[in-house]
Amino acid sequence: QQQVKQSPQSLIVQKGGISIINCAYENTAFDYFPWYQQFPGKGPALLIAIRPDVSEKKEGRFTISFNKSAKQFSLHIMDSQPGDSATYFCAASHGGSQGNLIFGKGTKLSVKP
Amino acid sequence: DGGITQSPKYLFRKEGQNVTLSCEQNLNHDAMYWYRQDPGQGLRLIYYSQIVNDFQKGDIAEGYSVSREKKESFPLTVTSAQKNPTAFYLCASRANIGQQVFAANYGYTFGSGTRLTVV
Numbered sequence: 001q002q003q004v005k006q007s008p009q010s011l012i013v014q015k016g017g018i019s020i021i022n023c024a025y026e027n028t029a030f031d032y033f034p035w036y037q038q039f040p041g042k043g044p045a046l047l048i049a050i051r052p053d054v055s056e057k058k059e060g061r062f063t064i065s066f067n068k069s070a071k072q073f074s075l076h077i078m079d080s081q082p083g084d085s086a087t088y089f090c091a092a093s094h095g096g097s098q099g100n101l102i103f104g105k106g107t108k109l110s111v112k113p
Numbered sequence: 114d115g116g117i118t119q120s121p122k123y124l125f126r127k128e129g130q131n132v133t134l135s136c137e138q139n140l141n142h143d144a145m146y147w148y149r150q151d152p153g154q155g156l157r158l159i160y161y162s163q164i165v166n167d168f169q170k171g172d173i174a175e176g177y178s179v180s181r182e183k184k185e186s187f188p189l190t191v192t193s194a195q196k197n198p199t200a201f202y203l204c205a206s207r208a209n210i211g212q213q214v215f216a217a218n219y220g221y222t223f224g225s226g227t228r229l230t231v232v
């Protein structure tokens with residue numbers, strides 16, 4: 001119930017392509033869904049986040065799509081660049097700001113030039 | 114600039130030795146967290162603290178201890194009871210809702226991590 005399942009574990013995309021990472025959850029009480037980006041040897045950084053009252057949120061080349069009925073959300077990276085190569089984590093929490101984040105296991109993205 | 118500082122960046126531990134990882138934040142955040150990261154395992158919660166002088170065990174607390182005597186500081190001790198301590202350790206902090214205006218972008222701020230190796 002508390003898990004967030006993330007796929008794929010690794011992803012290789014050509015420069016200019018679309019990268020798609022998917023996450024699924026079971027706990028319907030989750031109400032906050034962020035994505036984090038982590039470069040090697042660094043801590044994760046918040047990339048974009050969504051609440052379940054909207055189905056999509058876009059910030060530049062990054063878009064979160066949220067499907068409440070399917071209990072799934074995904075990250076789309078448009079026009080992927082080599083600089084996007086990193087590990088991406090989805091997460092979820094409930095209880096608004098007081099809930100601890102539950103993280104997916106991460107997706108290692110490699111964008112080939 | 115506000116942020117979280119973890120030190121040292123690299124740490125080597127001998128068998129049977131306790132070591133302490135430092136985490137300091139100047140963001141005025143109430144909540145602080147320690148995570149362990151292993152390849153393919155994602156981020157696993159060790160301990161967290163919502164307020165000063167109070168902390169709770171996470172999913173993998175065995176072999177670790179923490180203290181929260183000041184709001185700014187949340188050190189993690191890896192004890193000799195932790196049999197497999199080699200990992201990348203991440204500290205994070207989070208503001209409580211009263212400190213945030215836009216809830217949709219509310220999130221954790223992470224430090225740059227400490228890589229601990231047993232020698």
